[in-house]
Amino acid sequence: MRIILDGMGGDHAPAEMVKGAAIASKLIEHEICIVGDEGKIKRELAKNDHEPKNISILHASEVITNEDKPVKAIRAKKDSSLVKGLMLVKNGEGDMLLSAGNSGAIMTGGLLLLGRIAGIERPALGSAYPILNRGTVALLIDAGANSECKAVNLLHFAAMGSIYMEKVMGVRNPAVGLVNMGTEPGKGSNALKEAHGLLSEAKNAGINFVGNIEGRDVPLGAADVIVCDGMVGNVILKLTEGLGFSIMGMLTQMFTSSTGAKIGALFLLPKLKALKAAFDYTEYGGAPILGISHPVIKIHGASNANAVMNGILKSVPFVENGVIAQIEDAVRKMDVIRAGAERPEAEQDV
Numbered sequence: 001m002r003i004i005l006d007g008m009g010g011d012h013a014p015a016e017m018v019k020g021a022a023i024a025s026k027l028i029e030h031e032i033c034i035v036g037d038e039g040k041i042k043r044e045l046a047k048n049d050h051e052p053k054n055i056s057i058l059h060a061s062e063v064i065t066n067e068d069k070p071v072k073a074i075r076a077k078k079d080s081s082l083v084k085g086l087m088l089v090k091n092g093e094g095d096m097l098l099s100a101g102n103s104g105a106i107m108t109g110g111l112l113l114l115g116r117i118a119g120i121e122r123p124a125l126g127s128a129y130p131i132l133n134r135g136t137v138a139l140l141i142d143a144g145a146n147s148e149c150k151a152v153n154l155l156h157f158a159a160m161g162s163i164y165m166e167k168v169m170g171v172r173n174p175a176v177g178l179v180n181m182g183t184e185p186g187k188g189s190n191a192l193k194e195a196h197g198l199l200s201e202a203k204n205a206g207i208n209f210v211g212n213i214e215g216r217d218v219p220l221g222a223a224d225v226i227v228c229d230g231m232v233g234n235v236i237l238k239l240t241e242g243l244g245f246s247i248m249g250m251l252t253q254m255f256t257s258s259t260g261a262k263i264g265a266l267f268l269l270p271k272l273k274a275l276k277a278a279f280d281y282t283e284y285g286g287a288p289i290l291g292i293s294h295p296v297i298k299i300h301g302a303s304n305a306n307a308v309m310n311g312i313l314k315s316v317p318f319v320e321n322g323v324i325a326q327i328e329d330a331v332r333k334m335d336v337i338r339a340g341a342e343r344p345e346a347e348q349d350v
Helices: 015-025 038-046 070-076 081-090 103-114 151-167 190-205 215-220 230-255 259-278 305-320 323-342 345-349
Strands: 002-006 031-036 055-059 096-099 124-131 136-141 175-179 208-213 225-227 287-290 296-298
Touching (some): 002 015, 015 031, 031 081, 096 305, 103 287, 136 151, 136 230, 151 225, 151 287, 151 305, 175 190, 175 230, 190 323, 230 259
Antiparallel strands (some): 124 136
């Protein structure tokens, strides 16, 4: 397997990209190809203990920044680390791409250079969502790629998310919930009502749909795959992130307010560290862009070496378990369900 890493993407590139790759090179027996400024990457690599046989470098003279407009950058910066990385995957010289760069450019590049899986209208961004009372994560999909969705898009999100959770995250028969303003099937917009019907039918095709879930139930682990449009998903993520930071800030203030509080904090330190770790995005291996014809993982722009390492490690089951091929098969099954739901009632009764 050859994992392609965009060495110049992210706030701390190439130092943290290279450091994360160096750590991963000693944990897996696969090639990690770092694409970017060869001189800079070699200098960083020399600072880190690594397995030389598992790391290669491909020079790229350009970088796509967060200020670049995605479509223009993909078309104009042909020698950028991101475009060259995507082309390696497209041409069969790499099995998957990992990047902490410009989110819009990664999505645009995936669509323009790699293309969609047949039948997928809109690829989606999946994001790990911490379930605190279990110490596990769910997959929130879509996390921000599509602000408006049709029912069929939500059906596809559910199918893709289920496969990713089972094959990459190791969750057997993941429960799928549709985010809505109430648990009753008749709640929400027309698109949500239609999606509920499609997902209910999809139980026969292996989707473990548990029904509508409300926002208050999302952090309680109501579902392993949290299905919604990108605007709702992004709000859930940002709200949870802000709430997590606020809670940690309040606890820090409380436990440093007096000598007695500081003594008490010492006894609670392991629990506080565990709580902080639950909100730590670096542990979850990045966000898969599902619906693209090849495996692509977007890691946080501020990723450190730990996040890069975990992203690389999650790349292995993504490729080895044939997630893309399984999504292709699932989409065909979902389209049969959709076609059946759209047939006139009289025709269905024949």
